[in-house]
Amino acid sequence: MHKILRDVGNAVAKFGAVTLFFARVLMQIPRVLLRPSLVIYQVHNAGALSLVIIMTCGLFVGMVLGLQGYDMLARFGSESALGSGAALALLKELGPVITSLLFAGRAGTALASEIGLMRVTDQLVAMDVMAVDPFRRVVAPRFIGGVIAMPLLTMIFIAVGIFGVQLIGVQQLGVDQGTFWSQMRGSVQVHDVWEGVIKGCVFGVACSLIAVYEGYTAEPTAEGVGRATTRTVVTSAVLTLFLDYIITALML
Amino acid sequence: MTMTNDNLVELRDVHYSVGGRAIFKGLTISIPRGKITAIMGPSGTGKTTLLRLITGQIHASQGEVLVDGQEVGKLNHRDLYAMRQRMGMLFQNGALLTDISVYENVAFPIREHTKLPEELIRQLVLTKLQTVGLRGAYKLMPWELSGGMARRVALARAMVRDPALLIYDEPFAGLDPISMGVVLRLIRKMNDALGITSIVVSHDVDEIAQVADLSYIIADGQVVASGSPKELKADKSELVRQFMNGLPDGPVAFHYPAPDYHAELLS
Numbered sequence: 136m137h138k139i140l141r142d143v144g145n146a147v148a149k150f151g152a153v154t155l156f157f158a159r160v161l162m163q164i165p166r167v168l169l170r171p172s173l174v175i176y177q178v179h180n181a182g183a184l185s186l187v188i189i190m191t192c193g194l195f196v197g198m199v200l201g202l203q204g205y206d207m208l209a210r211f212g213s214e215s216a217l218g219s220g221a222a223l224a225l226l227k228e229l230g231p232v233i234t235s236l237l238f239a240g241r242a243g244t245a246l247a248s249e250i251g252l253m254r255v256t257d258q259l260v261a262m263d264v265m266a267v268d269p270f271r272r273v274v275a276p277r278f279i280g281g282v283i284a285m286p287l288l289t290m291i292f293i294a295v296g297i298f299g300v301q302l303i304g305v306q307q308l309g310v311d312q313g314t315f316w317s318q319m320r321g322s323v324q325v326h327d328v329w330e331g332v333i334k335g336c337v338f339g340v341a342c343s344l345i346a347v348y349e350g351y352t353a354e355p356t357a358e359g360v361g362r363a364t365t366r367t368v369v370t371s372a373v374l375t376l377f378l379d380y381i382i383t384a385l386m387l
Numbered sequence: 388m389t390m391t392n393d394n395l396v397e398l399r400d401v402h403y404s405v406g407g408r409a410i411f412k413g414l415t416i417s418i419p420r421g422k423i424t425a426i427m428g429p430s431g432t433g434k435t436t437l438l439r440l441i442t443g444q445i446h447a448s449q450g451e452v453l454v455d456g457q458e459v460g461k462l463n464h465r466d467l468y469a470m471r472q473r474m475g476m477l478f479q480n481g482a483l484l485t486d487i488s489v490y491e492n493v494a495f496p497i498r499e500h501t502k503l504p505e506e507l508i509r510q511l512v513l514t515k516l517q518t519v520g521l522r523g524a525y526k527l528m529p530w531e532l533s534g535g536m537a538r539r540v541a542l543a544r545a546m547v548r549d550p551a552l553l554i555y556d557e558p559f560a561g562l563d564p565i566s567m568g569v570v571l572r573l574i575r576k577m578n579d580a581l582g583i584t585s586i587v588v589s590h591d592v593d594e595i596a597q598v599a600d601l602s603y604i605i606a607d608g609q610v611v612a613s614g615s616p617k618e619l620k621a622d623k624s625e626l627v628r629q630f631m632n633g634l635p636d637g638p639v640a641f642h643y644p645a646p647d648y649h650a651e652l653l654s
Contacts (some may be wrong), residue, residue, distance in 0.1 A: 221433075233508075249486075253484075253485075256480065256482060256485065257478055257480060257482040258482055258483075258484050258485065260444075260478075260482070261476070261478055261482035262484075263444070264442050264444070264471060264474070264476045265471065265476075265495070265496050265499070266469070266471040266472045266499075266502075267469040267495075267496075267499045268468075272499070290489075329400065
């Protein structure tokens with residue numbers, strides 16, 4: 136019983152710490168944006184370097200969606216709805232959520248371990264003593280890089296996913312090309328696209344924040360960095376799915 | 388406070404504790420301008436903590452820490468950062484930024500704090516690297532350097548903006564005799580050529596005796612001896628004798644506190 140209370144207490148304390156950390160990062164953002172080269176480099180790190188995994192997985196997810204979707208819709212005789220069904224599924228749920236999980240796994244761990252290792256090797260302390268604020272130089276650019284990259288990666292995932300659906304549904308399973316696209320255009324509304332974009336942005340903020348937080352507060356040992364990286368992925372995954380529910384409930 | 392002060396750094400009756408354990412109990416140290424001052428002492432006496440008090444990373448619970456007349460513990464963030472720009476610190480493991488080259492590491496303080504043009508930065512960086520003998524290595528990455536080389540690059544970085552105070556945290560730890568000699572020579576050369584003040588934390592007694600003008604030995608949270616290396620060698624107190632001659636037992640006990648040996652073995 137005591138342990139449960141203590142765990143809850145720890146969770147609340149951590150939530151508070153993360154919020155304060157978030158505020159500190161936000162305060163640095165205006166000044167960081169005055170040095171776009173730092174941010175651009177981080178967008179490249181978090182975004183461009185994640186493209187391969189995002190596009191590959193997007194393609195496979197789309198292809199599986201095509202297969203499963205066709206199979207399920209065929210039971211009700213609605214194969215022609217494959218385009219709209221798959222597009223909506225990708226736009227509203229699969230795109231943002233899976234991209235977020237992949238992002239946490241690839242970019243999130245890279246961010247956390249980079250910052251964690253800088254702490255272990257005293258680089259952050261050295262910067263502080265050289266009168267360079269590590270928040271402004273190291274943490275905030277990485278955070279902004281992640282926040283910018285995530286929605287873009289989400290959009291790319293969705294686009295490649297739809298291509299994958301089309302590849303299976305139209306080319307292989309014989310859904311009519313015209314039906315596929317026109318049905319999609321008919322049923323997908325701007326509201327749905329917004330849902331995907333907003334989720335992408337919110338997940339981006341959440342995953343980037345957790346990654347830089349865990350890296351910055353990692354214990355300065357090898358195990359500490361390892362644990363921080365693990366926590367990044369786990370917390371990002373749970374938070375993503377939780378926020379997914381919240382946003383879906385709010386937007387429907 | 389405005390009288391001409393010969394001491395760049397002064398600690399007056401400083402008290403500092405961590406988790407209930409007192410690290411400093413009334414420490415008073417003066418670091419004279421333009422000289423090399425050594426801080427020595429047995430392991431765990433808080434020599435690195437002392438450096439962190441001087442750079443303002445931690446604050447004393449009692450007493451004053453003055454750098455150039457300003458009390459470090461009372462400075463706001465901006466003034467603290469302004470003061471830190473006039474100090475250079477050499478960390479024990481170099482603490483180079485591992486994602487950038489030697490050149491970029493040395494250029495880092497210039498790029499962060501000034502808007503000097505590229506040609507001028509290049510001149511400054513190459514000059515400082517030349518001083519430490521690593522001008523040819525400017526393209527290397529930190530992981531390609533040996534320990535001694537990394538420390539020399541860190542030294543170049545620490546002095547690239549010509550600070551008034553240079554702090555060395557255990558600069559000789561883990562170095563081979565040649566590298567040690569190189570670093571020793573550099574410390575003396577920097578101090579004399581640039582007219583700066585140096586603080587060296589070390590427990591390499593023989594090495595530091597070659598370059599220090601003034602030495603302090605800290606133990607039990609206070610200064611137990613101070614003076615030139617010659618004076619310390621002649622000091623009669625037991626603790627100083629044990630430290631300077633590397634005797635395994637004395638006031639700093641060899642045995643960690645434990646119950647009676649025979650009783651424990653035979654129980």
